[in-house]
Amino acid sequence: MENNIVWHAHPVTRIERERMNEHGAVVVWxxxxxxxxxxxxxxxxxxxxxxxxxxxxxxDGDNVRHGLCQDLSFxxxxxxxxIRRVGEVSGLMMDAGLVVITAFISPYRDDRxxxxxxxxxGHFIEVFVDTPIxxxxxxxxxxxxxxxxxxEIAQFTGVDLPYEAPLKPDVHLDGQRPVEELVVQLIGYLxxxxxxxx
Numbered sequence: 001m002e003n004n005i006v007w008h009a010h011p012v013t014r015i016e017r018e019r020m021n022e023h024g025a026v027v028v029w030x031x032x033x034x035x036x037x038x039x040x041x042x043x044x045x046x047x048x049x050x051x052x053x054x055x056x057x058x059x060d061g062d063n064v065r066h067g068l069c070q071d072l073s074f075x076x077x078x079x080x081x082x083i084r085r086v087g088e089v090s091g092l093m094m095d096a097g098l099v100v101i102t103a104f105i106s107p108y109r110d111d112r113x114x115x116x117x118x119x120x121x122g123h124f125i126e127v128f129v130d131t132p133i134x135x136x137x138x139x140x141x142x143x144x145x146x147x148x149x150x151x152e153i154a155q156f157t158g159v160d161l162p163y164e165a166p167l168k169p170d171v172h173l174d175g176q177r178p179v180e181e182l183v184v185q186l187i188g189y190l191x192x193x194x195x196x197x198x
Contacts, residue, residue, distance in 0.1 A: 014097060017096060023054050024194065024195035025098055026100070026122075026190075027094050027124050028125045028127060028186070029102050029127060030103045030129055031104065031105065031106045031126065032128060032129030033105065033136045033163055034156075034158065035145070036131035037139075037175045039060055040179050041182050042058055044179050044182075044183045045101055045187075046101055048183050054196055055098050056100070057100055059103070059104075064082070069085055074154075083106050083112070084115075090119075091119050105157050105163070107157045107162065112126060125171065128171070129173050129175045130172060131175025131176060132176075136158065145158075170189070173185060173186075
């Protein structure tokens, strides 16, 4: 980084924004295989939080690839850069006082840890959507597993690339349970942590 680039501290802090919003600001990072249910859970969680007057924003893997990360491929290097960018944007949104929800496969522990370390302690919530690959393949909402098994898609996580499950996620979701039940579990966690009001 250039020596003449200096971080500029703003007069309004995240803590002041949290106070105004009447809830904490965090990044809720959903990770899991393709087809595990991440996007469905993330969308339902955002709706539930909206009804509780919580200021949120949802970042979804496919949506981000349409703009912020449209220049990236699915090579190992570009996947890491994709997660790095999303982590930076999530951090800015969290600093703005939002509960940021992300839904990304983010298969590598090191990448998720790097995002976590860029945020203030306690403001990264790792949520593992634990769904067996057999179930993900049965769901296969985008037909990606079928294409990967036929060799039409290369470097597909769970087929020819590894997925490194979190060792100690903050929240462990059983991806075979109903979405509504999992949202209740997440809301309970956020309330228990004092991030949103009971």
